[in-house]
Amino acid sequence: MSLVFRFLRVCALVIVSTVAAVAAPDPVKRPTGTSKPSSRKVAASHKVTRSLAPVRPAVVMPTSEATPVDYPVTLRGGVKGRNGMPLAGATIWISGTTKQVTVTNAAGNFNIVLPDAGPIGLSCGYGGYKQQSMFLQAPSQQQDVFFTLQALDGRRKH
Known part of the structure; x- marks a missing residue:
């Protein structure tokens, strides 16, 4: 049982780290046509960030016993x-x-x-x-x- 729990925990960590890497915040964006800002405060004001959505477990719904039929x-x-x-x-x-x-x-x-x-x-x-x-x-x-x-x-x- 302990081995299964460890495996699931590792899988969850891999999924979370993959999601975090994909949804990493964008680099600093500057408005076009302006010169490089001279202070850190100005540069920080242009930074765009994203928040991560919570990871939810997938829900699998059972399908009916009947097989789908293509018509006609x-x-x-x-x-x-x-x-x-x-x-x-x-x-x-x-x-x-x-x-x-x-x-x-x-x-x-x-x-x-x-x-x-x-x-x-x-x-x-x-x-x-x-x-x-x-x-x-x-x-x-x-x-x-x-x-x-x-x-x-x-x-x-x-």
Whole structure:
């Protein structure tokens, strides 16, 4: 314990002496265009000094467990019919916008770009099926999103 205390004390002295050396007072400054003063009183009146700010220990704040996410983020997902068959050509969009729209591929999978970190509504539609929507509170933490659509007339399609 004594060794640790000595080490910390030496570190503190090094820091304080470094700060003192960096913030040393400026040399005597004389107004431009005047001759050298003849007495010590006059020279002392032109001296500029700085006071040192007290050294305070650094405070380290804990960070959250979540890693920061750079936006835009691409969200993956899939669309299937009630019988589990993939629906190719289904449309997925972010509610309230016409710019974030995508269509599923032949395997029923899609990728959609999320504009920001805020909660979003995600909707899915396909001809002959009921439109489905979901709300994602933290979309950047979502791995995959899946929609299972139900036929409008109750019959099984695809």
